[in-house]
Amino acid sequence: MSTSTPKENxxxxxxxxxxxxxxxxxxxxxxVDALIDGRIVGHKCPSCGRVYVPGKGYCPICxxxxxxxxxVEVGDHGTLTxxxxxxxxxxxxxxxxxxxxxxxxxxxxxxxxxxxxEVVGVPHDKLRSGMRLRAVWKPKSERSAEGVSNRGWGSxxxxxxxxxxxxxxDKDRAEYEEHIF
Amino acid sequence: xxxxDIAVVGYAQTPSTRRARESEVQLLVPIVTEALQxxxxxxxxxxxTCAGSCDYLxxxxxxxxxxxxAAGAWPPISESHVEMDxxxxxxxxxxxxxxxxxxxALVFGSGKSSPSKPEEMWAQQLDPYxxxxxxxxxxSLAGIQARALLDAGKATERDFANVVxxxxxxxxxxxxxxxxxxxxxxxxxxxxxxxxxLRKHDLPPISDGAVAVVLARGDRARALCxxxxxxxxxxxxxxxxxxxxRDLTTSTSTALAAxxxxxxxxxxxxxxxxxxxxxxxxxxxxxxxxxxxxNVNPSxxxxxxxxxxxxxLVRIVEVARRIVEGSASRxxxxxxxxxxxQHNLVCLMEGD
Amino acid sequence: xxxxxxxxxxxEFPYSxxxxxxxxxxxxxxxxxxxxxxxxxxxxxxVPPLEYDPNTGDALDELVEVGxxxxxxxxxxxxxxxPKHPLDRPFAFALVTPDGAATAMVHAVDAGSIDRMSTGMxxxxxxxxxPHNMIDDLACWEPAS
Numbered sequence: 001m002s003t004s005t006p007k008e009n010x011x012x013x014x015x016x017x018x019x020x021x022x023x024x025x026x027x028x029x030x031x032v033d034a035l036i037d038g039r040i041v042g043h044k045c046p047s048c049g050r051v052y053v054p055g056k057g058y059c060p061i062c063x064x065x066x067x068x069x070x071x072v073e074v075g076d077h078g079t080l081t082x083x084x085x086x087x088x089x090x091x092x093x094x095x096x097x098x099x100x101x102x103x104x105x106x107x108x109x110x111x112x113x114x115x116x117x118e119v120v121g122v123p124h125d126k127l128r129s130g131m132r133l134r135a136v137w138k139p140k141s142e143r144s145a146e147g148v149s150n151r152g153w154g155s156x157x158x159x160x161x162x163x164x165x166x167x168x169x170d171k172d173r174a175e176y177e178e179h180i181f
Numbered sequence: 182x183x184x185x186d187i188a189v190v191g192y193a194q195t196p197s198t199r200r201a202r203e204s205e206v207q208l209l210v211p212i213v214t215e216a217l218q219x220x221x222x223x224x225x226x227x228x229x230t231c232a233g234s235c236d237y238l239x240x241x242x243x244x245x246x247x248x249x250x251a252a253g254a255w256p257p258i259s260e261s262h263v264e265m266d267x268x269x270x271x272x273x274x275x276x277x278x279x280x281x282x283x284x285x286a287l288v289f290g291s292g293k294s295s296p297s298k299p300e301e302m303w304a305q306q307l308d309p310y311x312x313x314x315x316x317x318x319x320x321s322l323a324g325i326q327a328r329a330l331l332d333a334g335k336a337t338e339r340d341f342a343n344v345v346x347x348x349x350x351x352x353x354x355x356x357x358x359x360x361x362x363x364x365x366x367x368x369x370x371x372x373x374x375x376x377x378x379l380r381k382h383d384l385p386p387i388s389d390g391a392v393a394v395v396l397a398r399g400d401r402a403r404a405l406c407x408x409x410x411x412x413x414x415x416x417x418x419x420x421x422x423x424x425x426x427r428d429l430t431t432s433t434s435t436a437l438a439a440x441x442x443x444x445x446x447x448x449x450x451x452x453x454x455x456x457x458x459x460x461x462x463x464x465x466x467x468x469x470x471x472x473x474x475x476n477v478n479p480s481x482x483x484x485x486x487x488x489x490x491x492x493x494l495v496r497i498v499e500v501a502r503r504i505v506e507g508s509a510s511r512x513x514x515x516x517x518x519x520x521x522x523q524h525n526l527v528c529l530m531e532g533d
Numbered sequence: 534x535x536x537x538x539x540x541x542x543x544x545e546f547p548y549s550x551x552x553x554x555x556x557x558x559x560x561x562x563x564x565x566x567x568x569x570x571x572x573x574x575x576x577x578x579x580v581p582p583l584e585y586d587p588n589t590g591d592a593l594d595e596l597v598e599v600g601x602x603x604x605x606x607x608x609x610x611x612x613x614x615x616p617k618h619p620l621d622r623p624f625a626f627a628l629v630t631p632d633g634a635a636t637a638m639v640h641a642v643d644a645g646s647i648d649r650m651s652t653g654m655x656x657x658x659x660x661x662x663x664p665h666n667m668i669d670d671l672a673c674w675e676p677a678s
Contacts, residue, residue, distance in 0.1 A: 010557040012666050014314055016305060016546040020240035022296035023537035025204050032538065057203065058210045060250035063224065065210060092547045145538045149241075150204045150296075202537070240544060301617045309548070310556050311581045314667050316617025317639055321626040324609025325639070329628075332607065332652050377610040377647060421587035425628045425637030426579065429607070 025150050027055045030068065032145040035159040038137060042110055044072045050111040054148075075108030076135040078163070079171045081180045082113075085124050099124065105133055105163055106179045113181045114156060121164035130176065132168035135160045187278050188402040188409030189501035189530070191220030191395030197359040197486035200295040201389035205239060208391040209251035209291050216393035217287065220405045224253050227395075228283025230260040231274045233267035233290040234490050237305055240296050248291060259283075266290055266455075267392060267494030268516030268526050274396055275415055284401040291391035292490035299387060299489075307520065308422055319520055320384050323458035324376030326429040326521045331378060333430045336463050338378055342369040344459040345382045345484055352481025357495075359386045359486045382484075383459040390488025392495045410501035410530045414442030417526035422519070429521055432468040438527040439469055439513070450509035451476050453496035455517040457483045464522065465515060479503075493517065497528050504532040552666075555584045558596055563670035566660050568600040570634050577635035581668075600631035602677055605654045607637075610647040619669050625650050629674050641673040649676055 024032065027043070031054040034041045043055025043066040050059060053074055058065050083103035088096040101124065104113040119127060120136065135156070137143075143159040193215035195201075195208050217224055230252045236244045245262050252258065261277075263269045267290015274286035300318040307313045330336045343366055352361035364382075372380045395405075402409040418434035418441070421427050452475055456462035466477065478484075480499040483492050493516025500512035511531045518524040552560060555571060559582050562569040571582035572595040580599055585592055608627035614620055619641045627650075628637035643659065644650050655677035664670040 010552045010560055010666050012310065012548075012550045012552055012560065014309065014548045014550065014667065016313075016548065017543060018237070018240065018297065018302055018305070018545075019541060019543045020296040021539055021541045022293075023200070023202060023539055025202055025207070026537075029537055056250070057207045058250070061253065061255050063210060063214065063251065063253040093545065145540065149540050149542055240542060242544075298615070300615050304617060309550060310552070310560075311668050312639060314669060315619050315640065316615055317626060318615065318618075321609050321611060322639075325607045325626060325628055328609060328652065329607040374610065375612065379609070423581065423583070423587075423636070424639055425606075425630070426587060 022150060024145065024148065025057070027057050028148055028150065030071070031055065032148055035156065036140070036143045038140070040074050040076060040107060040156070041071050042074055042112070043070045046070055051109060052112045053107060053110045053114065072109065074110040076137070077166050077168070078105040078107040078133055079176050080104070080119065080127070080129055080131045080133055081106045081176050082129055083119070083127055101127065103163070104181050106176055111179060113179060115181065118162040119164070120162040128170070130170040130173060132166045132170065133163035134166040136162050136164050186399045186402070186411070187275055187396055188406065188411045189394055189497065189505070190397045190402050190406035190409050191216040191222065192393065192498040192501060193219065194357055194392040194491070194495055194498055195390045196357045197386070197388040197390040197488050199359065199387060199389070201293060205234070205244065205291050205293050205391070206247050206251050208389070209248060209289055209393070212391055212393045213251045213287065213289060216395050220395040220397070222285060222395060222405060224287070227285050227287045228259065229274055229277045229286040230258055231262065231270040231277070231286065231288050232260070233263045233265050233270035233494070234292060235264055237302055238292050238294060238297055238489060251289070252287060265518055266516050267491050268497055268528070269417070269518065271394055271396070271494060271497060272415055272417060272526065275412060278396060278398050284398040286396040287393065288396065288494065289391065289393040290491035290494040292488050293389040294387045294489050295389050311423070320376045320379065320458070322424055322521045323384070323460070324379045325424065327378050327383070327458070327460040329429045330460050330463065335430055335467070336460060338370060339366060340463060341379070341383050341459040342366040344456070344462045345369055348478055348481050348484040351479050352485035355480045355485065357486060358481045359388055361481060361485055379458065385457050385483045385487035388486055388488040390486065390491050392488070392491040392498055394494060394498060394501070406505060408505050408507060408532050410504035410532065412528060413531050414444065414529040415526070416441035417524065419524040422523060424521055430464060432464050432522045432525060435465055435468040435515065435522065435525040435527065438525050442527045442529045444469070444513060444527065444529050446470055447511070449475065449511055449513050451479060451500050451503050451512035453478055453480060453482065453499045453512070454515045455483055455493050455496055457487060457492070457517065459484060461522055469513070493526065500528070500530055504530055507532070553584065554594070555582050555596070558582070560666050560668070560670065564664040566601070566658070567598055568631050568658065568671070569596045570599045570631070571595060572597050578633055579636050580631050580634040581638050597633070599633040600658065602655055602657045603629040603631040603674065605642065605650070605652055605656060606630050607652060608642065608650055610650060619673055624673070627674070629656055640671065643673045643675050
């Protein structure tokens with residue numbers, strides 16, 4: 001028996017949900033221990049001297065391994081190298097409702113930006129690249145490893161609530177333009 | 182007409198482990214370096230780079246971009262990526278080399294299966310309308326395939342166990358293997374089923390690992406390697422996706438890929454097959470028409486180590502290494518993609 | 534050194550898939566407790582139906598009702614279902630060829646015990662009480678009564 005095609009234009013709703021579970025790498029273990037202790041550490045490439053926060057275990061420019069022996073501490077003050085103001089639209093998983101800052105912060109002594117940072121204590125229309133910022137740390141008892149994973153770009157959100165203006169004079173663009181991301 | 186003067190001149194692989202503490206890029210950095218060093222090639226001289234990995238497996242969108250750091254991608258390099266086994270990354274590099282304007286290429290494949298639940302994750306590889314919502318897992322499909330093989334009278338459960346015994350025995354000589362040892366068929370057949378008629382040992386281990394290969398063309402290959410493993414033919418073919426729309430007891434695509442790669446049925450010193458489940462070795466042997474006493478999976482094969490996204494490229498390395506080292510003159514490597522041997526690649530290699 | 538920290542992350546992809554004239558018709562059919570296949574130019578009926586003949590590339594549009602009963606052409610037994618499987622108790626994944634079809638579809642068979650499973654066994658569909666436009670509107674197959 002043949003049947004005609006129904007006119008109904010069906011849509012299938014399918015939520016794919018996948019959970020991953022893994023041990024932090026030894027480098028990230030040390031990184032999180034330091035964060036909870038109030039210190040931000042990275043790896044300094046023994047070849048080119050660039051500092052990556054957190055350490056990767058190698059330098060992506062020189063492709064040489066880095067180890068605990070290459071660990072260095074960087075500052076919790078830094079420079080805003082780029083930002084956008086995100087006006088959230090409602091989509092699955094979006095919890096923000098108000099416009100918020102999404103900023104890249106180059107910590108003093110680091111060559112890699114912390115991406116996706118919140119900046120507080122300054123109106124959005126006063127934000128500018130080059131402005132100096134400092135970390136607003138959570139109380140020690142509230143710091144954790146949450147949000148740090150072996151993938152992605154590293155995170156400080158489980159220990160640092162946001163960045164705020166430090167009051168230091170702005171950096172000249174020439175001082176950070178190699179680090180804009 | 183495909184060029185036949187492209188060869189494997191360098192290679193390296195990590196041992197396969199159930200759970201690597203390093204990140205996927207950390208697994209890649211030392212082996213990319215080692216493969217280039219073996220070929221005596223500076224990474225800045227590499228003409229083209231191609232990688233194979235799977236972001237779903239790693240659990241990180243754009244994880245493949247991080248993996249590229251292992252190649253040293255600044256200043257920007259000429260590169261590409263396939264969301265497939267590294268063997269298909271090598272296929273792309275082999276095609277790219279035939280343009281004739283470059284003479285070296287770097288290829289790698291990597292995967293960490295340990296963070297995910299592979300039996301749940303791999304359903305996302307399937308038809309999103311008819312199969313993925315049922316959570317159909319690779320082992321279940323392999324179980325259906327195994328039953329079809331038994332029903333067709335083409336194999337017995339004892340044949341499956343024999344494949345496992347030989348794979349694990351061979352793996353004793355492979356420092357990169359994860360499962361190795363001496364077992365008897367009878368003790369394996371006494372084990373319970375996990376996807377009847379398959380037992381746990383008929384399934385591959387869950388592995389983390391990575392592999393890298395350096396290809397070179399013509400005189401450059403001869404300059405970089407005393408005895409290059411020449412790629413005489415390389416071909417891949419695919420079959421219909423729905424498992425109920427093809428004969429699961431044969432591998433038409435493997436047979437065709439082998440023919441297109443120039444395999445004429447002649448003697449092979451080494452054969453490495455991506456037989457991820459033990460019955461698949463029987464299907465692949467049949468498709469290739471190899472002798473019963475052929476030297477199949479001397480490394481132990483995927484039943485001894487299955488670093489998904491690298492498994493197929495490891496097969497190519499295991500054949501190439503034996504040619505480069507002089508213990509083999511002619512060999513065939515096979516890689517597979519999709520489920521129950523849907524997509525198959527055959528690489529025929531020879532020494533001078 | 535202390536125990537390494539275990540980090541968990543969950544990726545979610547909420548897909549809304551438009552289904553088109555063939556898959557849409559098939560899933561519409563399941564709501565009405567009918568199984569549809571599609572006829573190729575050679576006269577074979579493909580189940581589940583595809584928009585094309587995978588062997589020839591021909592566009593297909595002649596939907597045909599098949600079943601409701603079918604025959605198990607191969608199967609495996611799942612002792613410990615994953616949370617993504619359609620049943621939460623031991624079951625078979627099987628290839629089932631509905632009566633009148635030339636091909637088989639992968640689905641679950643709720644047989645209760647591996648001892649009730651065999652190649653060639655006859656099965657009938659069990660329908661989901663509240664259809665939701667997914668393949669498991671055909672909840673599973675069960676041994677034919």
